[in-house]
Amino acid sequence: MRSYLAARIAQLVLTFFVILTLVFFLFRLGLPDPTSALITEGLSQEDIQRTRERFGLDLPVWQQYFVFLGNLFTGELGTSFHYRAPVGFIVVDRLLNTLAMMLPAILLAYTLGPALGVQLTWKRGRGIERGGITLGLILRSAPVFWTGMLAIFVFGVGLGILPTSGMRTLPYEASGFFDKILTLDFLRHLILPMLVVAAYYIALPMLIMRNTMLEVIGDDFIEFCRARGFSEARTMYRHAARNALLPVVTQAAVTTGLAVGGQIVVEVVFSWPGLGREMFQAVQTSDYPMAQATFIFMAGMILVLNFLVDLVYGRLDPRVADASVRS
Secondary structure (H helix, E strand, O other): OHHHHHHHHHHHHHHHHHHHHHHHHHHHHHOOOHHHHOOOOOOOHHHHHHHHHHOOOOOOHHHHHHHHHHHHHOOOOOEOOOOOOEHHHHHHHHHHHHHHHHHHHHHHHHHHHHHHHHHHHHOOOOHHHHHHHHHHHHHHHOOHHHHHHHHHHHHHHHOOOOOOOOOOOOOOOOOOHHHHHOOHHHHHHHHHHHHHHHHHHHHHHHHHHHHHHHHHOOOHHHHHHHHOOOOHHHHHHHHHHHHOOHHHHHHHHHHHHHHHOOOHHHHHHOOOOOHHHHHHHHHHOOOHHHHHHHHHHHHHHHHHHHHHHHHHHHHHOHHHHHHHHHO
């Protein structure tokens, strides 16, 4: 297990370094002069040169690269062109807002989804299985922006029972993050976007669980459980489901990593001030430091979560760790 852990850490560091390098050079190729968003007509050449020097863009690209790495590893992500404030503080604030919506939605989806997948396997060949698969495919295929707008139209505009935008009713004052979310007003704003995201994600763990369960229920240990007189519910949930959970765990980690970047469409539709919406606005406003930081942060979180899942895999199934070390 130690060899497996060391190999995975080395792979994590190398992959993150490659991503940092690609992000740095791709942003320079796509936007050679990021300060163009700050330069207005009428500025003298001296003012333009001072602006470039302020952001280190007067240096050769290879020197900018090493300055970028040095700043990154000291926690310096730059200054936002739009907000005129350190990028790090803004990213953390938007990330917390995103997690406040996405984590409950993913928890709901990956709690109900596998349970529903077991039910579909248990009721195989019946109408409930066909209906569940059809509904799951519809929820997964429906565009999230369409589902969000439909929810707004029905519950916000039509019935008028839920707010349709933002995290809180304006104006409000909050002394901190927890003061902002530990209110009934926040919960009312959370319901619609959370349910829309959960409805989109719930189909994947449900279908993965069903397909894996169909393979597991044919194994010998399932027949042994039935021969011992275990109830069908105990056999399905306590024995078959436990052995079918590994693919669901992997997908949960990937989904959570992607969720760090936020569901951009959902955050835009519901005007939720999260990381995904901030990334979208940064690209629109040519806020180069903000866009670069959000991409790096999201990539790093995905790598870390995949690393944690690999560790769980190695603990649950030692054959995975052995095969990885041998390779």
